[in-house]
Amino acid sequence: MSDLPTVVATRGAAAPDLAERAAHLDAVDELAPARALFTLNDGVVYLDGNSLGALPSHVPDRMRDVITRQWGELGIRSWSESGWWTAPERVGDRIAPLVGARPGTVVVADSTSVNVFKALVAGARLVPEDRDEIVVDGTTFPTDGYIAQSVARLTGKRLVAVEPAGLAARLGPRTAVALVNHVDFRTGRLHDLPGITAAVHAAGGIAVWDLCHSAGALPVGLDTHGVDLAVGCTYKFLNGGPGSPAFLYVAPRHQAAFDSPLPGWNSHADPFAMAPGYAAADGAPRGRVGTPDILSLLAADAALDVWDHEAVSIGAVRAKSLALTDFFLECVAAYAPPGRLASLTPAAHAERGSQVALRCEGAPEVMETLIARGVVGDLRRPDVLRFGFTPLYVGFADAERAARVLAEVLAGKAA
Known part of the structure; x- marks a missing residue:
């Protein structure tokens, strides 16, 4: 303290x-001119954007078009004509530079909790089976801990909770995957992503990072620092709206082997073949599961326009x-x-x-x-x-x- x-x-x-x-x-x-891009109440100081970001002023008009024209007039044609089908990857490519990732590595879909589950199980599948420990940030946001406990039960691995400062010393030949929050949700402490990632790799494990309190607030450097897998939300510093979908990052070197525990039809190599057997799509689409939440996804897409302004x-x-x-x-x-x-x-x-x-x-x-x-x-x-x-x-x-x-x-x- x-x-x-x-x-x-x-x-x-x-x-x-x-x-x-x-x-x-x-x-x-x-950055002062950027304030005019948001809807803010007069006389109110809004210091809760780390829970729910403010509304970018142009989003309501964009969503009126999505609802009245794309859905109301075009209907199902919007999956192709309005780009709904490819929106999870397209919006992911817009988020990618904000977290230091290259195109084709980020997909926007599902909730943070669901993506944590995907990342932990898939991460454990990327290492030999005799690595039987899942290491989790002992100060983590509760849901991450709950998911990690469930993954440990499902995979038969042992869960080890360690505060980030002592995490490197606890890693070893039994470490399968480590889940760490980039920023502590209670204290605002920024953890050492480069150092911890390097320590996880030195131990032979997979590093999974929760970026909910850093994406859109500070440089992350996923590619630069060799992060394996990462998840984050879009409704805090990315201002995507309440409950807007989360994102999943899969490093290029892991995409061919990324084995999602939730293989839905949206991540199938040929989703409309409706084949009884599953064959995973290439690249970021492997992180998809079911039909995207188009309304929330396109609200988040619209909100990202604020990052297109020259000074931002x-x-x-x-x-x-x-x-x-x-x-x-x-x-x-x-x-x-x-x-x-x-x-x-x-x-x-x-x-x-x-x-x-x-x-x-x-x-x-x-x-x-x-x-x-x-x-x-x-x-x-x-x-x-x-x-x-x-x-x-x-x-x-x-x-x-x-x-x-x-x-x-x-x-x-x-x-």
């Missing part, structure tokens, strides 16, 4: 200084994310009553995702009051206030206001 940064200015003098700095930082921010790049997003979270922590340190908050989020940039988690006594009541006052974060029981910073639509004035209102709530000031 890291200490909040020390601020030299006195509490009374800090407020105007920090507000002025926020205004200046927003004025020179190269994953590098610029990462730079602003770090600046925003630094500034927010500075404002919290300057404004908040002493001793009321402790940061769980690492101070070091190399260890930080795009959120700030603050331990706080009475956190449920504090967050409820914050939301009522127009600062929307979220809560991880029993005592963690979590604030997600999506640089495409969150500015420095938002960070300053959020910290100031938080301090007022903690000090018991009236709304």
Whole structure:
């Protein structure tokens, strides 16, 4: 648990200084124009994009076309004429550069949980059977743990839960596959994807990464760092909408041997032959199962248009994310009553995702009051206030206001 940064200015003098700095930082921010691409409520600071991203403003019109023309007028012809059939791979190719993957390696389909299941079982099938341990991040998002437990039961392997810091030391000749979260969902800690992946490979295992809290927030480098398999969602920093489908990455070197535990007709080499025997398709389509959720998939596709704007790049997003979270922590340190908050989020940039988690006594009541006052974060029981910073639509004035209102709530000031 890291200490909040020390601020030299006195509490009374800090407020105007920090507000002025926020205004200046927003004025020179190269990503500031991207804010206009989103539908945001006036007077609300939205710091929950790490749970559900904001709505890109053009998505409703795009979806009206999908529903009224593509579905309503063309009907079943849209599978070919509107490109519905190839959408899982086409949208995957749009996500690929955001996670450092080449075309043809990412497919968008199903939920994160389903893709974790596919990746773990398929990963275990890529190594010799005498490798009988599945290693899982001991701080993982609960569903990943539940899926890993089920996969262990189904495959007859032993599940080993290890905190990421100790994971490399626990790997060995029995390791089949390791499942790790790139960013810890509670604390915002960024784990060492290159180092852990290299350690898994040195032990002879398969590295599977959950990118739900990093895709669209920071560079990932799947190809560069030799990741084997990865999964991630599209509804957080990629702003695809509630429940929008997840994605699955399969490294090119594993695609021919990728043996999905869910071989559906959509991943068949000749799906419309309706053959009784299964023959897997080539490449990314092997990750498909059944009929795609076209409405949610095309909403996610439309949302990805924000990344087509010239100033928007994953590098610029990462730079602003770090600046925003630094500034927010500075404002919290300057404004908040002493001793009321402790940061769980690492101070070091190399260890930080795009959120700030603050331990706080009475956190449920504090967050409820914050939301009522127009600062929307979220809560991880029993005592963690979590604030997600999506640089495409969150500015420095938002960070300053959020910290100031938080301090007022903690000090018991009236709304």
